[in-house]
Amino acid sequence: MIDNRINRRNEAPDNPKGKYVLYWMQGAQRIDNNHALYIAMKHANLLGLPLLVGFVLMPNYPHAVTGHYRFMLEGLSLLQKELKQMGINWVMTLGDPVQIVAKWAEEAALIVMDKGYTRFPRHMRDVLAKRLHVSLYEVDTNLIIPVEKAYPKEAYAAYAIRPHLMKLVSEYASTVVLPKVQNDTQLCFEEGVEGTADMILSKHLTGLRSHEYTHAPRGGEIYAQKALDYFIAEHLKAYEGSSNHPNKSVVSRLSPYLHFGQISPVTIYERVLASGLPCAAFIEQLVVRRELAYNFVWYNKEYDQLERVMPDWAKESFERHSHDERPAVYSLNTLEEAGTYDAYWNAAQNELLQKGTIHNYMRMYWGKKIIEWSSNPQEAFDNMIYLNDTYAIDGRDPNGYAGIAWCFGKHDRPFFERKVFGKVRYMISEG
DNA sequence: ATCGGCTCGCGCAA
């Protein structure tokens, strides 16, 4: 089944003079259940070459703030140590991935990379595929079912994709067993960036917009595993009973780890199933809702353009209600500072600012309210994208774009006419 | 507290 995750991205041959196999790691920042790492190790062993894992640290990733980088760098510094212990070379370089991977490629026998799903990571991979003159393989490892194997087009709603996913999930959710490293020759890279998250932030990332979380989760594969253990032990039972009751809000807290690929959904799936507890509601989230979000961004490249996101019935409905009176109209600034009249909404916004996450249910309520408080849907949409991308640790993620689009009728059905929203589903605070 | 209706269009059986 691992072969079904590989996409050969060019026609170029291996470089017979290559000194190493390169795994350009970007989206899957982990060792556990990393299919791209597995493929790269297999190739290295076959060719008798050492493996180089290269990560490119971009100093100006779109929308990223210091808190995002900190979480990611915490994970990378642990990862680097683990790889070294396994006999695998690691280099992290500051700059533009296309330039740097092209440079690493000069001495590589072949290249493996993980897959990017949203516009920017995807574009970089497309550019590299055209530019490189050495074999380039792309591996879909951040989904249980690779996005193109799951469904061949943009799904209208969850019901369309659900049976396909559920039919394939057990086939694809199997543990990756990494081969032993056979050649652990140490390679030397002078341009590598090293040190703790703090050191790297203060030395190399000084141009960033500063936003630090007061209650951030800690980044890294072992903390992802701990969060999973904790969720299964303490919250899975309640999740099955009341995940749609906001006052009993049960969160898996795994989405920041999933966003940076610090944990594999395969790992989560297997561990949750192995617990023996009922888990249908959680599996629905992990498999159906998550893969639907990836399906959305993969097949609809304008996933962050309101016009391209709304179904026609929602468009017409919003238009008919464009002159409805709003209960309040808030500026981006007021929203950003959690200064509305609604204490529940402010709490959700403050949680976003301080922890970098919002409970799934609350994010929908959060979004629906922004629609109600904006003079038009376009402004609401743009503000939601901005706030989520900037403040959520897992912003800039398919789940975020799909969640925001849902607030505007995407993947949903029409409902009873009401003010401002028309036939688009509305939500009110409960208790 | 619980239930059917609201409303649209896709997916699939027929």
Place this chain on the structure above:
DNA sequence: TGCGCGAAGCCGAT
């Protein structure tokens, strides 16, 4: 071609 049904909705009737 027709029918079932859908992310967390609301409303009014019982």
